[in-house]
Amino acid sequence: MSLKESLKQQQQALLAALDAGQRERLDTLLPELRSADIAEIIEDILDEEDDLPVALELLHCLPLERRANVLTYLPDEEQLDIAESMSDSGLLSVLEEMGSDERADLFNLLGEDRRQLLLRRMARHEREDLKRLASYEEGTAGAIMTADYVAIPVGLTVSQAMMRVRQTAPDAETVYQLYIIDHEGRLAGTMSLRQLMVAPPGARIDALMIKDVISMVVTAPQEEVARVVARYDLLALPVVDAEQKLVGIVTHDDAMDVAESEATEDIHKGMSIGQLEGGVSRVPLWSLYRKRVTWLVLLVFANLFSGAGIAYFEETIAAQVALVFFLPLLIGSGGNAGAQAATLMVRGMATGDVGIKDWGKLLGRELLVAGSLGLTMALAVAPIGVMRGGEAVAMVVAMSMVIIVLFGSLLGMCLPFLLDRLGWDPATASAPLVTTLIDASGVLIYFSIATAVLTGL
Amino acid sequence: MSLKESLKQQQQALLAALDAGQRERLDTLLPELRSADIAEIIEDILDEEDDLPVALELLHCLPLERRANVLTYLPDEEQLDIAESMSDSGLLSVLEEMGSDERADLFNLLGEDRRQLLLRRMARHEREDLKRLASYEEGTAGAIMTADYVAIPVGLTVSQAMMRVRQTAPDAETVYQLYIIDHEGRLAGTMSLRQLMVAPPGARIDALMIKDVISMVVTAPQEEVARVVARYDLLALPVVDAEQKLVGIVTHDDAMDVAESEATEDIHKGMSIGQLEGGVSRVPLWSLYRKRVTWLVLLVFANLFSGAGIAYFEETIAAQVALVFFLPLLIGSGGNAGAQAATLMVRGMATGDVGIKDWGKLLGRELLVAGSLGLTMALAVAPIGVMRGGEAVAMVVAMSMVIIVLFGSLLGMCLPFLLDRLGWDPATASAPLVTTLIDASGVLIYFSIATAVLTGL
Structure with missing residues (x-):
C-alpha cells in the first residue's frame, strides 16, 4: 500500500470515528497519525464542511504539545479561525508549546487587542522574545528564523559543550549544528554534533570550531536564505543582526518551505498573477x-x-x-x-x-x-x-x-x-x-x- | 560585506593566483573556500574560457577528499569532461572518496568501456554496491538515494547503538537519523540521534524506536520523495525495496535539489519547453x-x-x-x-x-x-x-x-x-x-x- 493510500484510509477512519462520536476510537487512531496529516484533515473539515466546532473537537482530543504542533501545519487563515475561538488561557498554553518562529507567526495573525491581552499574561523575557521575533518584516530571514538554537559560549571543552547540548535538546529546533558565541553574543564559530561526538572530551571548542561561518543578516530576503541553504547543503543557517550578534537560525525544513512558496510565486508571476496568500482552492x-x-x-x-x-x-x-x-x-x-x-x-x-x-x-x-x-x-x-x-x-x-x-x-x-x-x-x-x-x-x-x-x- | 561580495572577492583572488602560477598563494586561498564556490570557479573556467588544463590544475591543488567533493558540485557535462581527462587510478581514488550516490551518478556518465575498466579494478563488494546504485532509473528514489546511512540491528541497547553511530560517523551521509533493521534487513523502525542521546544507556532500541516509519520504495518518482521530505519535515527519507528491505536514504539537501529542479522543469513545461539537462546558459x-x-x-x-x-x-x-x-x-x-x-x-x-x-x-x-x-x-x-x-x-x-x-x-x-x-x-x-x-x-x-x-x- 502506498503512503498516499494508507494516509487516505487513516483519514477516513478518523472522520468516521469523529462523526460517530467514538471518543475512545479517536484516542487510539490519533497517536498513529502524523501532525501534518491531522492538519490536512482539519483543513478539509474547515474547508469543505465549514465546521469549526468539529475541527475544535478533534484538536481537543490531542495532547497540548501535539495540538500546538498540528496548528503550525495549518494555513494562516485556518490558524486564525481556530485561535479566535480559543480562550486566552487555552491559546496561551498552545503558544507556549510552539517553536518560537511559529509562535511569532500565529501571534502576528491576531488582532491588536488580543495581542496586547496575551502579552500582558506572559513572563517578561517571553514577552520580549516574542515581540522581537514578531517585529521582523515578512519575507525576511528574521521572519522565518527560530530562536530555539543551541548556543555554546567560547571557552568550553567538548564534554562541557556536550552537556549543554543535552540540556538544550528538549527545546531546540535542531541540536545537530551548534553555534559558538563570544562574550558579546557575536557568532564566533560553528561545529556539527557529529564533529563534537568524535572529538576528544577535554579539547577546547574554540580550537575545533569552524570560524568562517556562513551566516545572513536578519533583514536578508527569505529567498536568499533558501538559496544559500540549498547551495551549501546546510542543516541550518545562522542569522545575525547588524552587530554580528546571533539572533536565530533558519532550519532546512523551513528553507525548503520557502523555496517551494517562492517557486509557486514565480510560476504565478510568470502568468501575471499576483501573490496569493494560501492555496488556489482556498484563497477568497x-x-x-x-x-x-x-x-x-x-x-x-x-x-x-x-x-x-x-x-x-x-x-x-x-x-x-x-x-x-x-x-x-x-x-x-x-x-x-x-x-x-x-x-x-x-x-x-x-x-x-x-x-x-x-x-x-x-x-x-x-x-x-x-x-x-x-x-x-x-x-x-x-x-x-x-x-x-x-x-x-x-x-x-x-x-x-x-x-x-x-x-x-x-x-x-x-x-x-x-x-x-x-x-x-x-x-x-x-x-x-x-x-x-x-x-x-x-x-x-x-x-x-x-x-x-x-x-x- | 555580503556573502555574495565576499565570495566574488575570494574568487577573483583565486583566479589571479592561478593566472600568476602562485602555487603557494593557492594553497592558502583554497582552504578558505567552500566546495560549492570552488566548483563555481571551475565551471566558469570551463565555460567561459574553455580551459580544461587550468581547471585540472586547480583541482590538483586540492587534497583528494576535497577534490572529490568539489567534483560533485559540478554539472554533469563538466564532471564528465574532467573525469575523461583523468587517469584510471586518479579517477578511481576520486570515486572512492565520493558519497555512494554521487559515485553512481558520475559512473553513469562514463562510457561503457571506461565503466568496465573501472569496475574490474574495484573490490568485489564495492563493485556490487556501485552496480546496484547505478542501475536505478533516473528520476526515481533509487537514483538519488545514498547507501551511506546508519543502520542499527534490532536488539541493541542505547549505548551499543551509540557506539555504532560513532563507528559509522566518518562515512555516513547523516548520523542524525538512525534506521533500525531486522535480521532480514527490513526496515523495522527509526530513531533520531537526539532521542538516542537522552535515552537511558541500558534501554533497548526496539522499545524506544518509532515503528511506523515514513519510507518510500526505490522506484518511487523523485518528485514524490521531495514532497514527502517537505511535508513531514524530514532530515532523511529511508528507501526500501519491494521486500521492505532498507536499501538507502535520501537526505534533505538532495530532496531540496530535486524540488528545485522539478520546479524549473515545471516552469519550462508551462511554456512548452522540454526538459533541459543543465542550465540555460550552458546547454548545447x-x-x-x-x-x-x-x-x-x-x-x-x-x-x-x-x-x-x-x-x-x-x-x-x-x-x-x-x-x-x-x-x-x-x-x-x-x-x-x-x-x-x-x-x-x-x-x-x-x-x-x-x-x-x-x-x-x-x-x-x-x-x-x-x-x-x-x-x-x-x-x-x-x-x-x-x-x-x-x-x-x-x-x-x-x-x-x-x-x-x-x-x-x-x-x-x-x-x-x-x-x-x-x-x-x-x-x-x-x-x-x-x-x-x-x-x-x-x-x-x-x-x-x-x-x-x-x-x-
Missing part, C-alpha cells in the same frame, strides 16, 4: 479576482496598439482579406517563442544560473536558436501560404514568421534583463506581457512586409 | 532548439484553426474591416485569462494543494472569478468599441470579451484535469497550448457574434 474569490485582474486590464489597453497597427494598415487588409487568415498564427507563434525565451531567462535568474554578466553571451545564443526556430516555423507555414494566397502571400508569411519569431524571442530574452536593470523584478516579464508586446510588434511587421511586397508586385 | 544550442521547436511547430498547425475560422467569416470581415481592429485584443485577453487559470491548476496539482476531487468546487469558483474578469475587461474595452465602430460594434466586442474570457478560463482550468485523467502530465496544459486553443475558439466566438448582431441590425 475576491482576492483571486484582484490578483488576476490588474494585469489583464492593463494588457487590454496594451493590446490596443495591435488594433492601432491594424487600423493603420486597413487599406492593405481590405485589398487582401486573405492576409487576416495568417494573423493569429503569426502573432501567436511569435508570442510563444518570446514567452519561452523570457521564461528561460527569468527562471535562470531566479536559480542563480543566469547573471547580468551573461547577457551578451545569451543574446548571441538566442539569436542563433531563435533564428533556427523562425526558419523552421516559416518552412512549416509556407506551403499553407501558397495554398491560401499564392506564392506572393507565402513569401510574405514566411518572411514575417522568421522576423516575428526572431524579434519576439530577442524581446522576450532581453526584457527580464532590462527590468532587472531598472530595479524591477525580472519576473514581471510574464508570458502575458511578452505575448501582448509581440502581438503589437507582430501586426506591424506582418502588414509592413505585406504592404511592401504586395504593393511592389 | 542544438538541444535548446530541439526542446523548444517541437511544440512551436505543432502549435503553428493548431493555429491554422484560427485561420480556418477567419476564412469562414471572410465575408463578415470584408464587410466590416474595423472588426479586425479588436481581433488581437480579444483573443489575446482570452488567452491571458486562460493561461492564468491553467497555471493556477497545474501548480496547485504539483504542490498537492489541488486534487482531482476538488474539480467541481474549483469549476464553480472559476466560473465566478472568470465571469467577473470578463465583465471588467468588457467594460474597459466597450468605450473603445464605441469610438472605433459605433454602438453595435461596441456591443459585439463587449459580448465577445465576456464569452471569450469565460470560455478561455474554463478551458484553461479544465484542461489540466482532463490531461491528468487521460494519464498525461497536467503540465502539458502549457500557456502556449492554452492560448492557441483559445485563439481558435475566440475567432469563432467573435465573428459568430459579429455576424449575428451586425447582420441582424
Whole structure:
C-alpha cells in the first residue's frame, strides 16, 4: 500500500470515528497519525464542511504539545479561525508549546487587542522574545528564523559543550549544528554534533570550531536564505543582526518551505498573477479576482496598439482579406517563442544560473536558436501560404514568421534583463506581457512586409 | 560585506593566483573556500574560457577528499569532461572518496568501456554496491538515494547503538537519523540521534524506536520523495525495496535539489519547453532548439484553426474591416485569462494543494472569478468599441470579451484535469497550448457574434 493510500484510509477512519462520536476510537487512531496529516484533515473539515466546532473537537482530543504542533501545519487563515475561538488561557498554553518562529507567526495573525491581552499574561523575557521575533518584516530571514538554537559560549571543552547540548535538546529546533558565541553574543564559530561526538572530551571548542561561518543578516530576503541553504547543503543557517550578534537560525525544513512558496510565486508571476496568500482552492474569490485582474486590464489597453497597427494598415487588409487568415498564427507563434525565451531567462535568474554578466553571451545564443526556430516555423507555414494566397502571400508569411519569431524571442530574452536593470523584478516579464508586446510588434511587421511586397508586385 | 561580495572577492583572488602560477598563494586561498564556490570557479573556467588544463590544475591543488567533493558540485557535462581527462587510478581514488550516490551518478556518465575498466579494478563488494546504485532509473528514489546511512540491528541497547553511530560517523551521509533493521534487513523502525542521546544507556532500541516509519520504495518518482521530505519535515527519507528491505536514504539537501529542479522543469513545461539537462546558459544550442521547436511547430498547425475560422467569416470581415481592429485584443485577453487559470491548476496539482476531487468546487469558483474578469475587461474595452465602430460594434466586442474570457478560463482550468485523467502530465496544459486553443475558439466566438448582431441590425 502506498503512503498516499494508507494516509487516505487513516483519514477516513478518523472522520468516521469523529462523526460517530467514538471518543475512545479517536484516542487510539490519533497517536498513529502524523501532525501534518491531522492538519490536512482539519483543513478539509474547515474547508469543505465549514465546521469549526468539529475541527475544535478533534484538536481537543490531542495532547497540548501535539495540538500546538498540528496548528503550525495549518494555513494562516485556518490558524486564525481556530485561535479566535480559543480562550486566552487555552491559546496561551498552545503558544507556549510552539517553536518560537511559529509562535511569532500565529501571534502576528491576531488582532491588536488580543495581542496586547496575551502579552500582558506572559513572563517578561517571553514577552520580549516574542515581540522581537514578531517585529521582523515578512519575507525576511528574521521572519522565518527560530530562536530555539543551541548556543555554546567560547571557552568550553567538548564534554562541557556536550552537556549543554543535552540540556538544550528538549527545546531546540535542531541540536545537530551548534553555534559558538563570544562574550558579546557575536557568532564566533560553528561545529556539527557529529564533529563534537568524535572529538576528544577535554579539547577546547574554540580550537575545533569552524570560524568562517556562513551566516545572513536578519533583514536578508527569505529567498536568499533558501538559496544559500540549498547551495551549501546546510542543516541550518545562522542569522545575525547588524552587530554580528546571533539572533536565530533558519532550519532546512523551513528553507525548503520557502523555496517551494517562492517557486509557486514565480510560476504565478510568470502568468501575471499576483501573490496569493494560501492555496488556489482556498484563497477568497475576491482576492483571486484582484490578483488576476490588474494585469489583464492593463494588457487590454496594451493590446490596443495591435488594433492601432491594424487600423493603420486597413487599406492593405481590405485589398487582401486573405492576409487576416495568417494573423493569429503569426502573432501567436511569435508570442510563444518570446514567452519561452523570457521564461528561460527569468527562471535562470531566479536559480542563480543566469547573471547580468551573461547577457551578451545569451543574446548571441538566442539569436542563433531563435533564428533556427523562425526558419523552421516559416518552412512549416509556407506551403499553407501558397495554398491560401499564392506564392506572393507565402513569401510574405514566411518572411514575417522568421522576423516575428526572431524579434519576439530577442524581446522576450532581453526584457527580464532590462527590468532587472531598472530595479524591477525580472519576473514581471510574464508570458502575458511578452505575448501582448509581440502581438503589437507582430501586426506591424506582418502588414509592413505585406504592404511592401504586395504593393511592389 | 555580503556573502555574495565576499565570495566574488575570494574568487577573483583565486583566479589571479592561478593566472600568476602562485602555487603557494593557492594553497592558502583554497582552504578558505567552500566546495560549492570552488566548483563555481571551475565551471566558469570551463565555460567561459574553455580551459580544461587550468581547471585540472586547480583541482590538483586540492587534497583528494576535497577534490572529490568539489567534483560533485559540478554539472554533469563538466564532471564528465574532467573525469575523461583523468587517469584510471586518479579517477578511481576520486570515486572512492565520493558519497555512494554521487559515485553512481558520475559512473553513469562514463562510457561503457571506461565503466568496465573501472569496475574490474574495484573490490568485489564495492563493485556490487556501485552496480546496484547505478542501475536505478533516473528520476526515481533509487537514483538519488545514498547507501551511506546508519543502520542499527534490532536488539541493541542505547549505548551499543551509540557506539555504532560513532563507528559509522566518518562515512555516513547523516548520523542524525538512525534506521533500525531486522535480521532480514527490513526496515523495522527509526530513531533520531537526539532521542538516542537522552535515552537511558541500558534501554533497548526496539522499545524506544518509532515503528511506523515514513519510507518510500526505490522506484518511487523523485518528485514524490521531495514532497514527502517537505511535508513531514524530514532530515532523511529511508528507501526500501519491494521486500521492505532498507536499501538507502535520501537526505534533505538532495530532496531540496530535486524540488528545485522539478520546479524549473515545471516552469519550462508551462511554456512548452522540454526538459533541459543543465542550465540555460550552458546547454548545447542544438538541444535548446530541439526542446523548444517541437511544440512551436505543432502549435503553428493548431493555429491554422484560427485561420480556418477567419476564412469562414471572410465575408463578415470584408464587410466590416474595423472588426479586425479588436481581433488581437480579444483573443489575446482570452488567452491571458486562460493561461492564468491553467497555471493556477497545474501548480496547485504539483504542490498537492489541488486534487482531482476538488474539480467541481474549483469549476464553480472559476466560473465566478472568470465571469467577473470578463465583465471588467468588457467594460474597459466597450468605450473603445464605441469610438472605433459605433454602438453595435461596441456591443459585439463587449459580448465577445465576456464569452471569450469565460470560455478561455474554463478551458484553461479544465484542461489540466482532463490531461491528468487521460494519464498525461497536467503540465502539458502549457500557456502556449492554452492560448492557441483559445485563439481558435475566440475567432469563432467573435465573428459568430459579429455576424449575428451586425447582420441582424
